[in-house]
Amino acid sequence: MTTLPAAPAVPRAPEQTGRFWADLRRHGHHPAVVTDAADGGTLSYADLADRVDALADRLGPTRRLVLLAGGNDLDTLVGYVAALAGGHPVLLLPGDNAGHVDAVVAAYDPDVVLDGDGLHERRPGTRHDLHPDLALLLSTSGSTGSPKLVRLSHTNLASNAGAIASYLGIRRTDVAATTLPLHYCYGLSVVNSHLAAGATLFLTDLSVVDACFWEAVRAHRVSSFAGVPYTFDLLDRVGFAGMDLPSLRYVTQAGGRLAPERVRAYAEAGQERGWDLFVMYGQTEATARMAYLPPDLAVASAGAIGVPVPGGSFRLEPVPERPLSARDGDLTVGELVYRGDNVMLGYATGPGDLARGREVHELRTGDVARRRPDGMLEVVGRRSRFAKVFGVRVDLDEVERLYGDRGHVVHVADLGDRLLLGVDASARPADPEELRAVAKEAVGLPRTAVDVLALPEVPRLPSGKTDYRTLVALAGSGARAATTADPAAPGGGRDDRSAALRAALAEVLGRDVTDADTFVGLGGDSLSYVEASIRVEAALGTLPAGWHTTPVGELAGRPATPARRGRTLETNVLLRALAIVMIVGTHANLFVAVGGAHVLLAVAGFNFGRFHLTDAPRRERVRHVLGSVARIAVPAAVWLAGVALLTGDIGWRNVLLLNGVLGPTSWTEPAWWYWFVEVLVWTLVALAGCLAVPWFDGVERRWSFWLPFGLALAGLLTRYDVVELSAGDEIHRGTVVFWLFALGWATVKATRLRHRLLVSAVAVASVPGFFEDGPREAVVVAGVLLLVWLSSVRVPDVVARAAAVLASASLYIYLAHWQVYPHLEDDAPLLATLLSLLAGIVFWKVASRAGNLLGTHAGPRPKPRARASQV
Structure with missing residues (x-):
């Protein structure tokens, strides 16, 4: 392990330290923000502080989770600083992706939403447990497609802003253009560091390819701007290197590796034109910046990330899976590990994580780096950017560099059994055979192990980095150029995705x-x-x-x-599939694994809370629940009527799903076989009636977790016989087992850690002793705990599809298996199990098809197909 010393301490001016959001007025009437006249003109720090204070007052004294969705505009800037000034953790998102904003709102349930339409207070006070150090939540690596967020503290923001302002030497007279999105950590660091130094921001969303951008740069005497590698591609198009910009002092570059020859070219252009180039290295997990390359070393040490920012340090930890390459020579190579005050608190994947404090003390960057002979650090790849194809271990970043040495702009992704070469056709036409030949010569891969995709435009993240996920998706959408180099190959655009989604849901x-x-x-x-x-x-x-x-x-x-690879399978789906197999296999004497039906009750409650208790009006909620009742009761009644007519084993009480109320009080076969369907139907009917009452509906909306949790506690009165509503068989009666349904309902509304702990505690405490059967009780407890703590699993595609079929057909399997397995259970239990499952799947397919045919003749908006909604 090699430890690299921290950079020498750089003296910081007093105005470059502290929490800038609480310090705005000290800069008085010095310009803080310059915008287009229509957006407010020039605002002094005093003016900005007035706006910040006014909004902070509206947010109130109670710390709340604030979701801020906006762009490079004054309202977004004021909202961001006001949240920090008021002590409110702020979740920053782009305002131009309404779908993503809605998804994050659903995932994190913010107390306040600030967007282009103003302030939307979703509730007074907060329903979150917010850690005192939590200040900011950002999407990782500029991505906007994931609910995984980086948790940053006030110390993270202040220390990194001060460090950047220090090594860049930001002056009060500087004006920085916001050439990157504010929701991206690099773009936000420009804001933070300049406000910390008392400098001026030119707020704009203009692109560097817009002529009016450069007019504004000259008019506002912009002294700096920031760019990712893609920004420099655009600068090349507009001839930036030859522009006369007398006010420009420096340009910063980060957000991905810029080729060494381009670093040299821009550094030399800057030397000729009177501005400096700062190459920087960072990650969202380190607030923004971890290292910088001093401008006077940019030519001699092009390709290096430089030295740690003030207050930070690096070490290299060995990476056993990465052997030294010819490029490395005998240099020290390892994973880059960073330590400093700007290292995040940790990640968040849901609102319960917002109560967590510091969980990360040093950042394992995932970047593989080497220490060069000149003492500088150079990133040479990613630990995650390795693939094994045809038994050959391949460094994908190294392959990109090999193609770059030959004049190709290639973006390499792993397809599992082969490599995908995404070729920027605008730079040089893609010749698949030539590219495959290079792979065979330089990497040792057969031609069949390489797919070539011609890209009229390279997919990029908001940060400007290559979007490898979309690259792979394009390859899978039919855009692969394995035999042709058509630069206009389709890319699976929005219209294609819309058509695919509409067709899927219609089917x-x-x-x-x-x-x-x-x-x-x-x-x-x-x-x-x-x-x-x-x-x-x-x-x-x-x-x-x-x-x-x-x-x-x-x-x-x-x-x-x-x-x-594989599919995302939600835990409730997996539990439904496992439970129905357990039920059928146990009844058929293939094995003994009881408890599946009671797990299904908890899953049914989970799905009730998820699908029926949306923000829809009360009457629509009631109609939705009753619709699900019909989609369970109708196929069940039809099947049971057929069984009654053909066998005479059951009577009208079963057909009407009233055996539990009017039938024998103790377990009697076959009358009690269908208890689960009865419990589910009448539980949903009762809840539909409750939701029809405005008071109950209002309580549910206000106390979405505490209502079902309270009902679960109330259900324990019948579970422990404190209140006796029925006699005889208890473990199969709805009035007794309702507490399990309510626990499942509470689970889906458990947005905080303490909620999950409460549900888990009740499950662990209340299930034992109910069945007087230890293994069954263990199954039920395990099922509830999985619902609480594990939202989904990643499984092979074949497992996901099998589970999906079994879960979808679970009601029909439950109904049909009673007529199949008894004929085979003694002599062929495996065959009895398989045929029972198959019979239910066939029943499901026939019922679905019948419902679909009936629906398509009902008018322009047909009714949904007949489907079970809960089992």
Whole structure:
């Protein structure tokens, strides 16, 4: 392990230290912000402080989670600083992606939303447990497609702003143009460092290719701007190196590796024109910057990331899986590990994580670096950017450099069993055979191990970095150029995704679908969700959070991302599939694994809370619940009527799903076989009646977790016989087992850690002793805990599809298996199990098809297909 010394301390002026958001007025009437006249003209620091104070007052004294969705404009800047000044953790998002904003709102449930339409207070006070150090939440690496966020503290922001202002030597007279989005950590660091130094921001969303941008640069005497590698591609197009910009002092570059020859060229151009080039290195997880290359070394040490920022340090940790290459020679190589006050608190994947404090003390960057003979650090790849193809271990970043040495602009991705070469056709036409020949010569891969994709435009993240996920998705969408070099190959655009999504939902739900529709709004429920989620993931490459309540048009507007190996399988779906197999296999004497039906009750409660308790009006909620009741009760009644007519084993009480109320009090076969369906139907009917009462509906909206949790506690009164509502068989009666349904409902509303702990505690405490059967009780407890703590798993595609079919058909399997397995359980239990499952799947397919045919003749907006909604 090699430890690299920290850079020498750089003296900081007093105005470059401290928390800038609380220090605005000290800069008095010096210009803080310059904008277009229509957006406010010039604001002094005093003016900015007035606006910040006014908004901070509106946000109130109670710390709340503020979601800020905006752009490079004054309102966004004021909202950001006001949240910090008021002590409110702020979740910063781009304002031009409504679908993503809605998904994050659904995932994190902010107390306040600030966007282009103003301040939207979703509730007084807060429902979150917010750690005192938490200040800012940002998407990782400039990505806007994931609910995973970086948690940053006030110390992180202040220390990194001060360090950047110090090594850049930012002056009060400097004016920085906002050439990068404010929601991107690099763009935000420009704001933070200049406000910390008392300098001026030129707020703009103009591109560097716009002529009016350069007019504004001259008019406002802009002294600096920031760029990612793609920005420098655009600068090349407009002839930036030859521009006369007398006010320009320096240009900064980060957000990805700029080729050494380009670093030299820009550094030399700057020397001729009187400005400096600062090459910088950072990650969102380090607030922004971790290293910089001093301008006087940019020519001699092009390719290096330089030295740590003031207050930071690096060490290199060995990477066993990466052997030294010829480029490395005998230099020290390892993973770059950074330590400093700007290292994040940790990650967040849901609102419960917002209560966490510091969990990270040093940042494992994932970058593989080497220490050069001149003492500078140079990043040579990513630990995650390795692939194994045909038994050959391949460094994807090294392959990109090899092609770059031969004059090709190639972006390399891993397709599992082969490499994908995404070729920038605007730089040089893609010749698949030539590119494959290079792979064989330089990497040792056979031609069949290389796919070539001609790109009329390289997909990029908001940070400007190559979007490898979308690259892989484009390859899978039919845009692959394995035998041709057509630069106009299709790219799976928004219209294609919209058509695919509408077709998928129409097929699953049996309804006409428009871009304005949502899955839930179309009558989608828990079983149709399973099949629909598989198809949505196939169309988009991933399964966005909250997709089931997001309009189709907004989903289609998101950039496609590549499907990773396997599929995302939600835990409730997996539990449904496992539970129905357990039920059938146990009844058929294949094995003994009891408890599946009671796990399904908790899953049913989970899905009730998820699909029926949306923000829809009360009457629509009631209609949705009753629709699900019909989609369970109708096929069940039809099947049971047929059984009654053909066998005479059951009577009208079973057909009407009233055996639990009017039938024998103790377990009697076959009368009690269908207890689960009865419990589910009448539980939903009762809850529909409750939701029809305005008071109950209002309580649910205000106390979305505490209502079902309270009902679960109330349900324990019958579970422990404090209140006796029935006699005889208790473990199969709805009035007794309701507490399990309510626990599942509370689980989906458990947005905080303490909520999850409470649900877990009740499950662990209340299930033992109920069945007087240890293994069964362990199964039920495990099922509830999995619902609470594990939202999804990644499984092979074949497992996901099998689970999806079993979960979707679970109601029909439950109904049908009673007529199949008894004939085979003694002699062929495996065959009895398989045929029972198959019979239920066939029943499901026939019922679905019948429902679809009936729906398509009902008018322009047919009814949903007949489907079970909860089992």
